[in-house]
Amino acid sequence: MKIIFLFIIYVLLSTHLYTSENQAVLLEIYKNLRCLVCQGQSIADSNSDFAATIKLVVQDQINIGKNKDEIYSFLISKYGEWIVYQPTFSKSNLLLWILPYFIFIAGGLIILVIVRKSKDNKTN
Amino acid sequence: MKINISKIIIFIFVGFFLLIFWLGLKKDNNYDTKNIIGNKIDSFQLSSIYSNKFISEEILKENKFTLINFFASWCAPCRAEHEYLLNLSNNSKDIKILGINFKDKKNNAISFLNELGDPYDSVGYDNDGKISISFGIYGIPESILVDHNLIVIKKIIGPIDQNQYNEILELVE
Numbered sequence: 001m002k003i004i005f006l007f008i009i010y011v012l013l014s015t016h017l018y019t020s021e022n023q024a025v026l027l028e029i030y031k032n033l034r035c036l037v038c039q040g041q042s043i044a045d046s047n048s049d050f051a052a053t054i055k056l057v058v059q060d061q062i063n064i065g066k067n068k069d070e071i072y073s074f075l076i077s078k079y080g081e082w083i084v085y086q087p088t089f090s091k092s093n094l095l096l097w098i099l100p101y102f103i104f105i106a107g108g109l110i111i112l113v114i115v116r117k118s119k120d121n122k123t124n
Numbered sequence: 125m126k127i128n129i130s131k132i133i134i135f136i137f138v139g140f141f142l143l144i145f146w147l148g149l150k151k152d153n154n155y156d157t158k159n160i161i162g163n164k165i166d167s168f169q170l171s172s173i174y175s176n177k178f179i180s181e182e183i184l185k186e187n188k189f190t191l192i193n194f195f196a197s198w199c200a201p202c203r204a205e206h207e208y209l210l211n212l213s214n215n216s217k218d219i220k221i222l223g224i225n226f227k228d229k230k231n232n233a234i235s236f237l238n239e240l241g242d243p244y245d246s247v248g249y250d251n252d253g254k255i256s257i258s259f260g261i262y263g264i265p266e267s268i269l270v271d272h273n274l275i276v277i278k279k280i281i282g283p284i285d286q287n288q289y290n291e292i293l294e295l296v297e
Contacts (some may be wrong), residue, residue, distance in 0.1 A: 002292070036262045050262050053253040060254065078260035080159040095144065106137055113130045 022062060029058050029068055032085050033075065042085065157260065157279040164274050165192075167256040170248030173225055173233055179248040185272055187220040189296045192268045193244070194261050196228040197236035202265045205283035209243035212289065218296045219269075223247040226256055226264050270297060 030044035035051045043051045043058075055073075061071045075083050087093050170179045184190045193209060195202040213221055223244035225233040230249060237247070250256055259268055260279070269278040269292060277295055280288050 049253070053257060056252060057254050057257045063290075076159075076255065077163070078160065079262070099144070102140075106133060110130055110133050111138075113133065117130070 025068070026055075026058060026062060029062075029071060030055060033058075034081065034083055034085055036079065074096070157281065160260045160268075160279055161276050163276055165268070165270055165276060168258060170224065170250060170255060173223075173230055173247040173249045178283045179222070179246050181274055183246065184220075184222065184270060184274060186243075188218045188272055189220070189277075190270050191219055191221045191292065192224060192259065192270065193221055194224045194226045194250075194256055194259070194264045194266045195236075196226045196233040196264055198228065199226075199264050201283040203240065205265055205285070206240045206243070208284040208286070210241050212292065213243035213245075216293060216296060219292070220245040224256065224259075225249050226261075227251065227253045242253050 017091075024123065027044060031042050033043040033054060035041045035043050035046040035048055037048050037050045038046045040052075041048075043054050058071055059076065066074075072084055072088075076088070081087055089097055126268070135284075148291075165181060167181050169176070172179055180213075184192075191209075191212065209221060212219060223246070225247060228248070233249075248255075253261075259266075261274050263281070265283050267280040267284060268276055269280075270276055278292070284292075
Protein backbone atom coordinates (compact mmCIF):
# COMPACT_ATOMS: atom_id res chain seq x y z
CA MET A 1 0.00 0.00 0.00
CA LYS A 2 2.83 2.32 1.00
CA ILE A 3 4.63 1.60 -2.25
CA ILE A 4 1.54 2.42 -4.31
CA PHE A 5 1.06 5.65 -2.37
CA LEU A 6 4.72 6.65 -2.91
CA PHE A 7 4.47 5.74 -6.59
CA ILE A 8 1.38 7.97 -7.03
CA ILE A 9 3.20 10.87 -5.32
CA TYR A 10 6.24 10.28 -7.54
CA VAL A 11 4.11 10.29 -10.72
CA LEU A 12 2.25 13.44 -9.65
CA LEU A 13 5.46 15.27 -8.73
CA SER A 14 7.32 14.29 -11.89
CA THR A 15 4.34 15.31 -14.06
CA HIS A 16 4.20 18.64 -12.25
CA LEU A 17 7.96 19.17 -12.67
CA TYR A 18 7.81 18.24 -16.35
CA THR A 19 4.92 20.65 -16.94
CA SER A 20 6.64 23.53 -15.12
CA GLU A 21 9.87 22.89 -17.03
CA ASN A 22 7.93 22.94 -20.30
CA GLN A 23 6.16 26.13 -19.25
CA ALA A 24 9.51 27.76 -18.50
CA VAL A 25 10.89 26.78 -21.93
CA LEU A 26 7.72 28.03 -23.64
CA LEU A 27 7.90 31.35 -21.80
CA GLU A 28 11.56 31.76 -22.69
CA ILE A 29 10.76 31.16 -26.37
CA TYR A 30 7.73 33.52 -26.32
CA LYS A 31 9.86 36.25 -24.76
CA ASN A 32 12.44 35.98 -27.54
CA LEU A 33 9.82 36.20 -30.31
CA ARG A 34 8.69 39.56 -31.62
CA CYS A 35 4.99 40.16 -32.19
CA LEU A 36 5.03 41.42 -35.78
CA VAL A 37 1.67 43.15 -35.54
CA CYS A 38 2.29 44.88 -32.18
CA GLN A 39 4.21 47.95 -31.12
CA GLY A 40 7.32 46.74 -29.32
CA GLN A 41 5.74 43.71 -27.68
CA SER A 42 6.99 40.17 -27.52
CA ILE A 43 4.77 37.16 -28.18
CA ALA A 44 4.76 36.60 -24.39
CA ASP A 45 3.40 40.11 -23.73
CA SER A 46 0.85 40.24 -26.52
CA ASN A 47 -2.74 39.05 -26.63
CA SER A 48 -3.05 39.65 -30.36
CA ASP A 49 -4.41 37.04 -32.72
CA PHE A 50 -0.99 36.61 -34.29
CA ALA A 51 0.66 36.04 -30.89
CA ALA A 52 -2.01 33.50 -29.93
CA THR A 53 -1.39 31.52 -33.15
CA ILE A 54 2.39 31.63 -32.73
CA LYS A 55 1.96 30.34 -29.16
CA LEU A 56 -0.09 27.39 -30.44
CA VAL A 57 2.52 26.59 -33.09
CA VAL A 58 5.39 26.78 -30.57
CA GLN A 59 3.48 24.50 -28.16
CA ASP A 60 2.92 22.00 -30.98
CA GLN A 61 6.59 22.03 -31.92
CA ILE A 62 7.65 21.49 -28.29
CA ASN A 63 5.18 18.61 -28.03
CA ILE A 64 6.72 16.90 -31.05
CA GLY A 65 10.16 17.22 -29.46
CA LYS A 66 11.63 20.21 -31.31
CA ASN A 67 14.19 22.25 -29.39
CA LYS A 68 14.46 26.06 -29.10
CA ASP A 69 16.92 26.44 -31.97
CA GLU A 70 14.79 24.34 -34.32
CA ILE A 71 11.71 26.41 -33.46
CA TYR A 72 13.60 29.67 -34.00
CA SER A 73 14.97 28.50 -37.37
CA PHE A 74 11.49 27.40 -38.47
CA LEU A 75 10.02 30.81 -37.64
CA ILE A 76 13.02 32.68 -39.12
CA SER A 77 12.54 30.75 -42.37
CA LYS A 78 8.94 32.00 -42.49
CA TYR A 79 9.19 35.55 -41.10
CA GLY A 80 12.87 36.41 -41.37
CA GLU A 81 15.35 37.23 -38.61
CA TRP A 82 13.10 40.12 -37.49
CA ILE A 83 10.86 37.67 -35.59
CA VAL A 84 13.55 36.91 -32.98
CA TYR A 85 14.86 39.47 -30.53
CA GLN A 86 18.19 37.71 -30.11
CA PRO A 87 19.69 37.54 -33.58
CA THR A 88 21.75 34.59 -34.77
CA PHE A 89 25.46 35.11 -35.45
CA SER A 90 26.04 36.10 -39.07
CA LYS A 91 28.21 38.35 -41.24
CA SER A 92 25.59 41.10 -41.27
CA ASN A 93 25.39 41.36 -37.48
CA LEU A 94 29.03 40.64 -36.73
CA LEU A 95 29.42 44.17 -35.32
CA LEU A 96 26.57 43.66 -32.89
CA TRP A 97 28.32 40.66 -31.39
CA ILE A 98 31.86 42.08 -31.28
CA LEU A 99 30.91 45.62 -30.23
CA PRO A 100 30.74 44.94 -26.46
CA TYR A 101 34.20 43.33 -26.53
CA PHE A 102 35.52 46.17 -28.67
CA ILE A 103 34.14 48.75 -26.22
CA PHE A 104 35.66 46.83 -23.31
CA ILE A 105 39.11 46.68 -24.90
CA ALA A 106 39.00 50.30 -26.15
CA GLY A 107 37.85 51.52 -22.72
CA GLY A 108 40.69 49.60 -21.07
CA LEU A 109 43.21 51.11 -23.50
CA ILE A 110 41.95 54.64 -22.82
CA ILE A 111 42.19 54.12 -19.06
CA LEU A 112 45.70 52.65 -19.47
CA VAL A 113 46.87 55.62 -21.53
CA ILE A 114 45.41 58.12 -19.04
CA VAL A 115 46.97 56.33 -16.03
CA ARG A 116 50.38 56.11 -17.71
CA LYS A 117 50.20 59.75 -18.70
CA SER A 118 49.37 60.89 -15.18
CA LYS A 119 52.22 58.71 -13.80
CA ASP A 120 54.66 60.24 -16.29
CA ASN A 121 53.51 63.72 -15.31
CA LYS A 122 54.04 62.92 -11.62
CA THR A 123 57.55 61.53 -12.15
CA ASN A 124 58.49 64.54 -14.30
CA MET B 125 54.38 67.41 -33.40
CA LYS B 126 53.43 65.21 -30.47
CA ILE B 127 50.62 62.78 -31.28
CA ASN B 128 47.99 62.55 -28.54
CA ILE B 129 47.07 58.83 -28.53
CA SER B 130 44.08 59.14 -26.17
CA LYS B 131 42.53 61.84 -28.38
CA ILE B 132 42.96 59.62 -31.44
CA ILE B 133 41.36 56.67 -29.62
CA ILE B 134 38.41 58.84 -28.48
CA PHE B 135 38.05 60.21 -32.01
CA ILE B 136 38.01 56.68 -33.50
CA PHE B 137 35.57 55.59 -30.81
CA VAL B 138 33.12 58.45 -31.46
CA GLY B 139 33.47 58.02 -35.22
CA PHE B 140 32.76 54.32 -34.92
CA PHE B 141 29.62 54.95 -32.86
CA LEU B 142 28.36 57.58 -35.31
CA LEU B 143 28.91 55.10 -38.16
CA ILE B 144 26.94 52.42 -36.30
CA PHE B 145 24.04 54.82 -35.58
CA TRP B 146 24.02 56.04 -39.18
CA LEU B 147 23.96 52.48 -40.54
CA GLY B 148 21.28 51.55 -37.99
CA LEU B 149 19.05 54.46 -38.98
CA LYS B 150 19.46 53.67 -42.67
CA LYS B 151 18.34 50.07 -42.20
CA ASP B 152 14.66 49.41 -42.89
CA ASN B 153 13.27 47.50 -39.92
CA ASN B 154 9.81 46.91 -41.38
CA TYR B 155 8.85 43.30 -41.85
CA ASP B 156 9.17 42.30 -45.47
CA THR B 157 8.66 39.12 -47.37
CA LYS B 158 11.92 38.73 -49.23
CA ASN B 159 12.96 35.71 -47.15
CA ILE B 160 10.02 33.60 -48.32
CA ILE B 161 10.26 34.42 -52.04
CA GLY B 162 12.16 31.75 -53.93
CA ASN B 163 11.52 29.16 -51.20
CA LYS B 164 9.42 26.05 -51.58
CA ILE B 165 6.24 26.01 -49.52
CA ASP B 166 5.91 23.42 -46.76
CA SER B 167 3.68 20.40 -47.05
CA PHE B 168 0.22 21.04 -45.69
CA GLN B 169 -3.11 19.33 -45.29
CA LEU B 170 -6.36 21.20 -44.91
CA SER B 171 -9.90 19.98 -44.84
CA SER B 172 -12.11 21.37 -47.58
CA ILE B 173 -14.71 23.89 -46.51
CA TYR B 174 -17.36 22.12 -48.58
CA SER B 175 -16.66 18.48 -47.75
CA ASN B 176 -14.57 16.10 -45.68
CA LYS B 177 -11.96 15.87 -48.44
CA PHE B 178 -8.41 16.99 -47.73
CA ILE B 179 -6.47 19.54 -49.73
CA SER B 180 -2.67 19.24 -49.85
CA GLU B 181 0.22 20.78 -51.78
CA GLU B 182 -0.10 17.92 -54.29
CA ILE B 183 -3.02 19.59 -56.06
CA LEU B 184 -0.94 22.74 -56.58
CA LYS B 185 1.61 20.75 -58.59
CA GLU B 186 -1.05 20.17 -61.25
CA ASN B 187 -1.47 23.92 -61.83
CA LYS B 188 0.88 26.11 -63.79
CA PHE B 189 0.49 28.80 -61.15
CA THR B 190 -1.54 28.91 -57.96
CA LEU B 191 -2.51 31.94 -55.96
CA ILE B 192 -3.01 30.95 -52.33
CA ASN B 193 -5.33 33.51 -50.81
CA PHE B 194 -5.96 33.77 -47.06
CA PHE B 195 -9.38 35.20 -46.28
CA ALA B 196 -12.17 35.28 -43.72
CA SER B 197 -15.80 36.40 -43.73
CA TRP B 198 -15.08 38.80 -40.83
CA CYS B 199 -12.26 40.54 -42.73
CA ALA B 200 -13.38 43.79 -44.36
CA PRO B 201 -10.33 44.20 -46.68
CA CYS B 202 -11.05 40.68 -47.99
CA ARG B 203 -14.30 42.05 -49.44
CA ALA B 204 -12.34 44.84 -51.14
CA GLU B 205 -9.97 42.45 -52.91
CA HIS B 206 -12.65 39.92 -53.83
CA GLU B 207 -13.48 41.46 -57.22
CA TYR B 208 -9.81 41.13 -58.25
CA LEU B 209 -9.85 37.46 -57.29
CA LEU B 210 -13.00 36.97 -59.37
CA ASN B 211 -11.35 38.76 -62.30
CA LEU B 212 -8.21 36.62 -61.97
CA SER B 213 -10.31 33.49 -61.92
CA ASN B 214 -12.24 34.60 -65.03
CA ASN B 215 -9.41 36.18 -67.05
CA SER B 216 -6.44 33.87 -66.59
CA LYS B 217 -6.37 30.22 -67.58
CA ASP B 218 -2.85 29.73 -66.20
CA ILE B 219 -3.70 30.55 -62.66
CA LYS B 220 -5.78 28.62 -60.16
CA ILE B 221 -6.77 30.04 -56.83
CA LEU B 222 -6.67 28.18 -53.55
CA GLY B 223 -8.59 29.92 -50.80
CA ILE B 224 -7.59 29.31 -47.21
CA ASN B 225 -10.32 30.30 -44.81
CA PHE B 226 -8.59 31.73 -41.75
CA LYS B 227 -10.00 31.50 -38.19
CA ASP B 228 -13.56 31.63 -39.37
CA LYS B 229 -16.80 29.70 -39.10
CA LYS B 230 -17.44 27.40 -42.04
CA ASN B 231 -21.05 28.58 -42.45
CA ASN B 232 -20.01 32.24 -42.44
CA ALA B 233 -17.33 31.55 -45.02
CA ILE B 234 -19.79 29.74 -47.29
CA SER B 235 -22.31 32.61 -46.95
CA PHE B 236 -19.50 35.08 -47.75
CA LEU B 237 -18.69 33.19 -50.96
CA ASN B 238 -22.36 32.82 -51.88
CA GLU B 239 -22.86 36.53 -51.47
CA LEU B 240 -19.75 37.80 -53.32
CA GLY B 241 -19.08 34.90 -55.71
CA ASP B 242 -16.57 32.08 -55.42
CA PRO B 243 -13.28 32.70 -57.26
CA TYR B 244 -11.56 29.69 -55.70
CA ASP B 245 -10.84 26.37 -57.35
CA SER B 246 -10.71 24.87 -53.88
CA VAL B 247 -11.17 26.24 -50.40
CA GLY B 248 -9.36 24.87 -47.35
CA TYR B 249 -10.21 25.51 -43.74
CA ASP B 250 -7.61 26.67 -41.21
CA ASN B 251 -9.73 27.11 -38.10
CA ASP B 252 -6.93 27.83 -35.62
CA GLY B 253 -4.57 29.61 -38.04
CA LYS B 254 -1.69 27.21 -37.42
CA ILE B 255 -1.29 26.26 -41.09
CA SER B 256 -1.00 29.96 -41.97
CA ILE B 257 2.18 30.23 -39.87
CA SER B 258 3.96 27.78 -42.19
CA PHE B 259 3.14 30.23 -45.02
CA GLY B 260 4.58 33.19 -43.08
CA ILE B 261 1.17 34.82 -42.70
CA TYR B 262 0.66 37.38 -39.94
CA GLY B 263 -2.65 38.96 -40.87
CA ILE B 264 -5.26 38.69 -43.55
CA PRO B 265 -5.80 39.16 -46.40
CA GLU B 266 -2.51 37.87 -47.69
CA SER B 267 -1.78 36.05 -50.93
CA ILE B 268 1.07 33.88 -52.13
CA LEU B 269 1.74 33.12 -55.79
CA VAL B 270 3.50 29.78 -56.36
CA ASP B 271 4.49 27.93 -59.50
CA HIS B 272 4.01 24.21 -60.23
CA ASN B 273 7.25 23.43 -58.37
CA LEU B 274 5.66 25.02 -55.28
CA ILE B 275 8.22 27.84 -55.34
CA VAL B 276 6.97 31.19 -54.00
CA ILE B 277 7.13 33.83 -56.71
CA LYS B 278 5.33 36.66 -54.99
CA LYS B 279 3.74 37.42 -51.68
CA ILE B 280 1.14 40.12 -51.23
CA ILE B 281 0.47 41.51 -47.76
CA GLY B 282 -2.92 43.17 -47.51
CA PRO B 283 -5.71 43.30 -50.08
CA ILE B 284 -4.93 42.84 -53.77
CA ASP B 285 -5.35 46.12 -55.65
CA GLN B 286 -5.30 47.00 -59.36
CA ASN B 287 -1.49 47.28 -59.49
CA GLN B 288 -0.95 43.94 -57.79
CA TYR B 289 -3.61 42.36 -60.00
CA ASN B 290 -1.71 43.59 -63.09
CA GLU B 291 1.57 42.37 -61.61
CA ILE B 292 0.16 38.89 -61.01
CA LEU B 293 -1.09 38.73 -64.59
CA GLU B 294 2.33 39.82 -65.90
CA LEU B 295 4.07 37.19 -63.78
CA VAL B 296 1.91 34.32 -65.00
CA GLU B 297 1.97 35.27 -68.68
